[in-house]
Amino acid sequence: xxxxxxxxxxxxxxxxxxxxxxxxxxxxxxxxxxxxxxxxxxxxxxxxxxxxxxxxxxxxxxxxxxxxxxxxxxxxxxxxxxxxxxxxxxxxxxxxxxxxxxxxxxxxxxxxxxxxxxxxxxxxxxxxxxxxxxxxxxxxxxxxxxxxxxxxxxxxxxxxxxxxxxxxxxxxxxxxxxxxxxxxxxxxxxxxxxxxxxxxxxxxxxxxxxxxxxxxxxxxxxxxxxxxxxxxxxxxxxxxxxxxxxxxxxxxxxxxxxxxxxxxxxxxxxxxxxxxxxxxxxxxxxxxxxxxxxxxxxxx
Amino acid sequence: xxxxxxxxxxxxxxxxxxxxxxxxxxxxxxxxxxxxxxxxxxxxxxxxxxxxxxxxxxxxxxxxxxxxxxxxxxxxxxxxxxxxxxxxxxxxxxxxxxxxxxxxxxxxxxxxxxxxxxxxxxxxxxxxxxxxxxxxxxxxxxxxxxxxxxxxxxxxxxxxxxxxxxxxxxxxxxxxxxxxxxxxxxxxxxxxxxxxxxxxxxxxxxxxxxxxxxxxxxxxxxxxxxxxxxxxxxxxxxxxxxxxxxxxxxxxxxxxxxxxxxxxxxxxxxxxxxxxxxxxxxxxxxxxxxxxxxxxxxxxxxxxxx
Numbered sequence: 001x002x003x004x005x006x007x008x009x010x011x012x013x014x015x016x017x018x019x020x021x022x023x024x025x026x027x028x029x030x031x032x033x034x035x036x037x038x039x040x041x042x043x044x045x046x047x048x049x050x051x052x053x054x055x056x057x058x059x060x061x062x063x064x065x066x067x068x069x070x071x072x073x074x075x076x077x078x079x080x081x082x083x084x085x086x087x088x089x090x091x092x093x094x095x096x097x098x099x100x101x102x103x104x105x106x107x108x109x110x111x112x113x114x115x116x117x118x119x120x121x122x123x124x125x126x127x128x129x130x131x132x133x134x135x136x137x138x139x140x141x142x143x144x145x146x147x148x149x150x151x152x153x154x155x156x157x158x159x160x161x162x163x164x165x166x167x168x169x170x171x172x173x174x175x176x177x178x179x180x181x182x183x184x185x186x187x188x189x190x191x192x193x194x195x196x197x198x199x200x201x202x203x204x205x206x207x208x209x210x211x212x213x214x215x216x217x218x219x220x221x222x223x224x225x226x227x228x229x230x231x232x233x234x235x236x237x238x239x240x241x242x243x244x245x246x247x248x249x250x251x252x253x254x255x256x257x258x259x260x261x262x263x264x265x266x267x268x269x270x271x272x273x274x275x276x277x278x279x280x281x282x283x284x285x286x287x288x289x290x291x292x293x294x295x296x297x298x299x300x
Numbered sequence: 301x302x303x304x305x306x307x308x309x310x311x312x313x314x315x316x317x318x319x320x321x322x323x324x325x326x327x328x329x330x331x332x333x334x335x336x337x338x339x340x341x342x343x344x345x346x347x348x349x350x351x352x353x354x355x356x357x358x359x360x361x362x363x364x365x366x367x368x369x370x371x372x373x374x375x376x377x378x379x380x381x382x383x384x385x386x387x388x389x390x391x392x393x394x395x396x397x398x399x400x401x402x403x404x405x406x407x408x409x410x411x412x413x414x415x416x417x418x419x420x421x422x423x424x425x426x427x428x429x430x431x432x433x434x435x436x437x438x439x440x441x442x443x444x445x446x447x448x449x450x451x452x453x454x455x456x457x458x459x460x461x462x463x464x465x466x467x468x469x470x471x472x473x474x475x476x477x478x479x480x481x482x483x484x485x486x487x488x489x490x491x492x493x494x495x496x497x498x499x500x501x502x503x504x505x506x507x508x509x510x511x512x513x514x515x516x517x518x519x520x521x522x523x524x525x526x527x528x529x530x531x532x533x534x535x536x537x538x539x540x541x542x543x544x545x546x547x548x549x550x551x552x553x554x555x556x557x558x559x560x561x562x563x564x565x566x567x568x569x570x571x572x573x574x575x576x577x578x579x580x581x582x583x584x585x586x587x588x589x590x591x592x593x594x595x596x597x598x599x600x601x602x603x604x605x606x
Contacts, residue, residue: 030434135314135318136318138315139315139318139319139322140322142315142316142319142540142582142585142586142589143319143322143578143581143582143585144540144541144543144544144578144581144582144585145544146544146545146547146548147543147544147547147562147577147578147581147582148578150547150562150563150566150574151323151326151574151575151578152326152329153566154566154569154571154574155326155327155329155330155336155571156329156330227441231443234443234445235443235444235445235548238443238445238548239547239548239551239563240567241566251443251445254445254446254449255445258449258552261449261452261453261457262452262457262464264457266453269446269449269453270450273442273443273446273449273450276443276446277438277441277442277443277446280441280442280443281437281438281441284437284440284441285437288437
């Protein structure tokens with residue numbers, strides 16, 4: 001009587017642990033791949049000149065629109081081929097990583113700082129300040145952001161700095177709402193009330209006791225926001241309203257090469273596009289993973 | 301319900317007013333609106349002063365704002381600097397194209413994403429689920445302009461199934477709509493899955509199963525209805541995204557909607573048209589959100605009283 005039960009128990013245990021292990025492994029593998037991919041992109045951004053075989057803007061008109069090296073007319077000096085001006089595509093893709101990450105991270109940091117600060121103020125002091133800030137956030141969310149961004153760029157003109165500003169202006173709302181929500185709920189809790197009763201100043205309470213409680217949520221949101229910021233940057237650059245040449249950006253490469261794609265030079269748009277997608281994808285995968293690790297209940 | 305409708309309506313109107321004020325304020329970002337309006341034209345100093353006077357930019361700022369408001373209420377957002385026609389009229393002629401594009405794209409997105417989300421949730425953890433979710437993650441990560449260029453490379457240049465751009469019948473609309481649909485498709489599929497999983501854990505689902513209902517009925521009738529609320533929200537939000545995404549899609553495919561018109565206007569430095577486009581698109585988005593709020597209040601009576 002007991003033998004079948006024991007064996008079925010063993011099977012159950014085996015099935016349970018086996019399934020858990022396999023699930024753990026497949027999810028983990030994806031995160032690992034994403035991490036390696038992002039690490040490679042960061043290395044490209046840090047030392048592009050060392051990695052790239054050619055200077056990114058070096059033109060060789062005689063070598064224009066060469067296909068990747070594994071194709072019939074390919075040249076071993078240009079592994080991914082060349083563009084319409086004979087510039088080495090691999091070198092340009094490597095150099096493009098730098099501006100995407102610089103712009104993305106600076107916009108992320110600016111919008112994060114501003115957003116968290118505003119949100120903490122609104123949530124901690126409440127009252128009319130809170131009302132106004134949150135109404136402003138609602139209003140901004142009511143404007144389709146690509147349109148708002150290009151309207152602002154239309155006024156202040158396209159430049160690398162202006163792109164960062166526009167992206168930062170676009171991003172603060174998410175952090176402000178997050179920080180406000182936390183500040184609102186924390187300020188009523190007993191440990192905060194106790195600090196206040198002990199005579200702690202407001203800024204001290206906010207910085208030392210509310211802010212740390214907010215950090216993991218901010219990190220998760222920021223990692224997912226980064227993907228959106230980089231996409232928006234490359235969209236603006238694609239429309240000619242973002243990063244300006246001679247700075248190499250993936251978005252502009254796509255815009256620049258799209259007419260040649262119709263003539264059959266698929267590589268001119270395929271590789272920069274792959275680079276953007278790989279960046280966004282790895283950030284998204286890592287962001288999801290971070291959320292599961294740091295703050296599983298966070299709904300975004 | 302009426303109190304709720306009235307409150308939402310007031311909020312929508314106030315939001316719209318604030319949006320128009322922000323768009324009006326854009327002109328003053330660099331200090332001198334006339335400089336922006338004349339940028340790129342070889343205007344002399346007398347032209348600048350004449351235009352400043354003609355457009356009323358030499359008056360005090362509050363007067364200028366009141367003037368803008370009273371004109372805006374009558375549907376006048378200034379004239380195009382190129383054609384001299386009313387900017388709002390020019391933009392609204394293009395709205396039909398963008399709405400067609402967005403509607404077809406949203407239909408495509410929903411037709412694919414809802415079944416995908418349901419299947420993924422029902423077979424959670426299976427190979428199918430993991431493959432679909434990985435695919436949707438990839439879809440969510442592909443920038444829209446690259447998707448558009450890939451669509452052209454494959455379906456227009458290689459296979460010659462659809463034209464690469466322009467406007468005409470439905471066959472011109474398909475590639476742009478598919479391009480615009482990809483991101484919402486991926487987002488909605490993931491959301492349908494997660495909100496369905498959320499609901500499937502509830503007690504009333506257990507109760508339905510305990511009563512011996514077929515799985516199809518449990519999911520189809522009891523779970524889906526309750527999982528619909530977050531999905532409706534995201535669908536409305538995605539429409540807002542589409543109004544923005546249409547800018548890029550329309551540029552790539554030469555589809556003559558509001559987006560392409562706006563990009564052209566920017567390159568021609570026709571700022572009143574850009575302003576009108578932003579105001580109109582935001583207005584459409586606000587109206588849509590208002591309707592969704594009503595739908596919400598109808599579907600979930602608790603919301604009306606919060």
